[in-house]
Amino acid sequence: MKTPCPAHRPILALVLALAAMATQAAPLPTVVDKVLLLQPGVRSAQALLRAAEAQITQARSDFAPTLGLSYRNTDSRDETQGNPVDRRLRRNDASLRWNIFNGAADTHRLRSAAFGRDAAEADLDNVLEQLTYEITEAYTDVVRLRQTMDSLRATLERQEQVAANVARRVEAGRIPSAELDLIHVRQIQNQALLGQLRAQLGTAEYRYRLLAGEAPEALVTPSLRTDAKAGDLDALVERIRERSPRLRAALQRSAARQADIGVARGSFFPSVDLSFSKRLDNHSNPVPVTDTDRSTQLQVSIDIPLGGKNLGRHTEAVARHQAAQADADKLLLKVSRELTDLHHQYLEASGIAPRLEQRVMAAQRVAAAYALHFEAGRRSLNDLSIAQDELFSGQRALIENRAQQITLQAQLLSLAGELREALRTRYQAAPITPELLGTEPYSPAFAAAPLPVIEAPPAPRMDLDEAATSPTATAGLPPARQIQAWATAWSAGDYTAYRSFYAEDFRPGRGRSLAGWEEERRRRLAEARSPQILIEDVQVRSTGAERVSLRFVQRYSAGHYQDVVRKQLDWARQDGRWKIVAETVLAAPAKATAEVTPEP
Known part of the structure; x- marks a missing residue:
């Protein structure tokens, strides 16, 4: 291979840098900023806004005199006394x-023109928001279909490997030929589905090309950081009533029609x-x-003025104002219904997301185990095929959920006229972890906050007797048997089961109320994505006929965060059942081993 001379190395480096830039993922905000103002709908709205501004100039000219x-x-040829x-x-x-x-008709006409200009400006904002949403939807749709096709291709590759294995077994006479037909049926079904997805992807790419003016290259899954007020539906409705471009335009047109009534009334005056x-x-x-x-x-x-012309003009203006106000009220109801529906859909989609990731990881483990069992003759080919199809279904559901979240969030922001601003300030790329779209078993924990440390003094040192800490005594003590179930409920994010381990009069400590603690734990468990809690070195001591203390080492991991603490749980028997009445962290959490930007 010929080595480039030193003089050509800078040029080669520049070419390689440009090539690398060309292959980088195109972020959604960049695409929107580049193509938004070039859309015909935006140009039309801008022209109508200029026309509305020209109407204001015309109305103002009525106040000036006419020269x-x-x-x-x-x-001419005249005739005077018979002489031409x-x-x-x-x-x-x-x-x-x-x-x-003229009865202040000019003043009202100017006000009507000003309201018309404001309505045209709101129309322009609405067009910009709607087109931004359409670009976001098209962008997300292309990413979704490409990821789904990649997952399906991986499924087909696994089925081809299984088919080759089955063919060898059929030739050896170890299994009937019907097994080979079964795997072929599965392959044909998935190949047909792949063709459908390919057709949908072609349509989605063409739509994206029409909107963006370029081919969809190197797109990455978009995401928007969640607004702190996103969960408050009433606040969201109020915000949309104030900021929605569609509502603002309708209300401005209603105000313009009301000003037209003043214009008509001016015709009654001399x-x-x-x-x-x-x-x-x-x-x-x-x-x-x-x-x-x-x-x-x-x-x-x-x-x-005489006659009924002016009276008819006034009646017409009043009726048009009533119609415009009714249209604004109707639009408000429609937007409120759309908002409520979209908000509930978004909460459901974001709430089910951790479960979908758990489903994929469980399906990966099942598919891998069934593959080994099939090789060992412990599982049928039908069981293995169902497991592989379930893995694809889980991955597809996860991909669909990610796309649904961003499109619902974008539609909500578009209704409020805030989507463009959100793309500039809250955008982040959020590709699905490649391991989740793979076939190998994957069991990480996504970013989640650990249990908060209770600022309480360490419990007094207890001399644990040997009998209480022996395996036999520990296994026979109810709290010791419940400690693993407590950790399992926490890992599963099951707040109801987790809360059932605590007494009704449980005191969180650090001056916090029980209601505040419950709300915090409910939110933490809901936001946590597959946390893993490992309980080690459990020590048990009976502190009374109805009280038991458990000390243990708790290892917590969530994504790239890990900590190890020593903890004490105090249990008391209440109505025949053991409940946690106090929880104390005996050592400060260890510093996280790695910190990265958490996944959304």
């Missing part, structure tokens, strides 16, 4: 006319005009017997 200049140049006369006339006149009263006219110059040859050479005239005229 008139006239020039007359005529050649050829006469030439050159005349210059100037006039100034100003309306000084119109008072002030006019000033002056003849500047007059040349007539030959001069007629009498003519005006110079003149100045000031005139006030009053026009009084």
Whole structure:
């Protein structure tokens, strides 16, 4: 291989850098900023906004006087006393006319135009938000279909390996040929599904190309950091009522129609005009017997409207205002219904996400175990095929859930007119962990906060007798048997089961109320994604006829966070059942071994 000369190395480095930049993932905000203003809908809304601003200029001009200049140049043949006369006339006149009263119709017309301009501006914001959502949806759809196809291809590869194994067994006469037909049926089903997904991906890529003006290359799963107020539905409804571009446009149009009523009412009043006219110059040859050479005239005229035209115009304006207000009220109800539905869907999608990840990891373990069992003759081919299809179904559900979360979140923000701002300030790439889309068993814990340390003094040192700490005594003590179930409920995120281990009068310590502790634990367990709790070195001591203390080492891991603490749980018998009445951390948590930005 020929080595490039030193002079060419900078150029080669630049080319490689540009190539690397070209293969980098295109973040969603970059795509939106690049193509949003080029959309025809945006250009149309911008043109309508300029037209609304021009209407304001027209309405303002009604307050200014009207200046008139006239020039007359005529050649005529007159007859004076029976004698024909050829006469030439050159005349210059100037006039100034100003309306000084018309029932404030001009003022209301200006207000109507201003409200119309505000409505057009809100329409532009709405178009921008809607197109941003459409781009987000198209972007997410391409990513979703590509990930689903990759998962299905991996399933087909596994089925091909199984089919080859089955074919060898059929040839050896170890299993019937029907088993080979079974695996072929599974393959054909998945190949047909792959074709459907390929067609859907082609449509999604074409839609993305129409919106973005370029091919969808190197896209990465998008995500938006959750707003702290996202869970408060009432606050979200109020925010959308205040900021929704659609509602704002409807309300501004209703206000414009109300101003039109004032315009119509102005037609009932007399119109008072002030006019000033002056003849500047007059040349007539030959001069007629009498003519005006110079003149100045000031005139006030009053026009009084008659007939039913103005009454009909007022009735029409009132009816149009009522219709516009009804449309605004109808839109408010529609947006509120959409918001409530989308909000509940988003909460359900985000709440089920940890379970879907657990489903995938469990399906990976089952598929791997069934593959080994099939090799050993302990599982049938049908069992193995079902396990492999279940793994694909779990991965597909996880991919669909991620896409559903971002599209629902984007639609909610779009309703509030906040999607563009959120993409600029809260965007983050959130690709699904590759191991979750693989076939090998994977059992990590995603980012989650550990149990908070209770700031309480360490429990007094207890001399644990040998009988209480022996395996026989520990196994026979109810709290010792429950400690693993307590850790299991915590790991599973089952708050109901977890809370059942604690007494009703449990005191959290550090001055916190029981309700505050319950709310915090409920949130922590819900946000935790597959935490792992390992209990070691359990020591038991009976502190009374109805009380027992357990000391143990707790190893907690969640994603890239780990800590090890020594903990004490005090148990008391209440109504024949053992309950935790106190919980104390005896040692400060160890510093996390690694910290990275948590997954959403």
